[in-house]
Amino acid sequence: METLQLVRPEHLNHYGFLFGGYMLMWVDEAAWIAASLERPDCHFVTIGMEKVEFRHKVQEGSILMLSVQQSRVGKTSVTYQVDVTCRHDAGHEKSAESVFSNQVTMVRVDEAGEKMQL
Numbered sequence: 001m002e003t004l005q006l007v008r009p010e011h012l013n014h015y016g017f018l019f020g021g022y023m024l025m026w027v028d029e030a031a032w033i034a035a036s037l038e039r040p041d042c043h044f045v046t047i048g049m050e051k052v053e054f055r056h057k058v059q060e061g062s063i064l065m066l067s068v069q070q071s072r073v074g075k076t077s078v079t080y081q082v083d084v085t086c087r088h089d090a091g092h093e094k095s096a097e098s099v100f101s102n103q104v105t106m107v108r109v110d111e112a113g114e115k116m117q118l
Contacts, residue, residue, distance in 0.1 A: 001034045001069075007062040018058035023084065023100055024049070026066060031080040031104035034068040039078075042108045042118065047077065050103035056086070058099055063087045065096065076115045077107040 005026050013019040028046050035044045058064065065085050072079040084100040110116045 001030070001037065001067075003030055003033070003066050003068075005064045005066060007058055007060055007064065009060055012060055016060070018062070020052075020054055023054065023058075024052065026064070027082045027084065027100065027102055028104060030066040030068050031082055031106060034070070034080055035078055035106045038070070039108075039118065043110070044078075044106040045109055045113070046104060047107045048105045052102065054100060056097060056099045058086055064099070071103060073118065075117055077105050078118065079103055079105045 007018050007022075011018055011022045027049070032044055032046065035042070063086070065087060067083045067085070069081050070078060071081045080103070082100075082102050082104055083098065085096040086099045087096050108116050108118050
């Protein structure tokens with residue numbers, strides 16, 4: 001699954017670049033959407049992210065592409081690889097720079113918030 005996100009002024013930190021919390025929110029949301037689309041009868045919550053490392057500054061007006069792919073299925077959880085690239089247009093040249101990557105694990109829960117099998 002792929003989705004796009006536009007970096008707007010309200011997403012910037014005090015230095016004028018993307019605040020990392022927004023990146024984490026978008027990555028988490030993209031993994032949740034993927035899990036929910038693949039298993040519409042299940043309710044998911046995030047239980048973990050592998051590693052948080054921001055590789056490059058992201059400026060206002062940047063278009064981020066979030067690519068989500070299932071990487072592991074357990075008894076009660078599913079893990080997704082989420083890769084974020086920043087699209088750059090320089091004249092007629094288009095390129096994409098990797099800015100963030102993470103493994104997000106979602107667990108299936110019942111109405112009371114308890115783990116249950118997939």
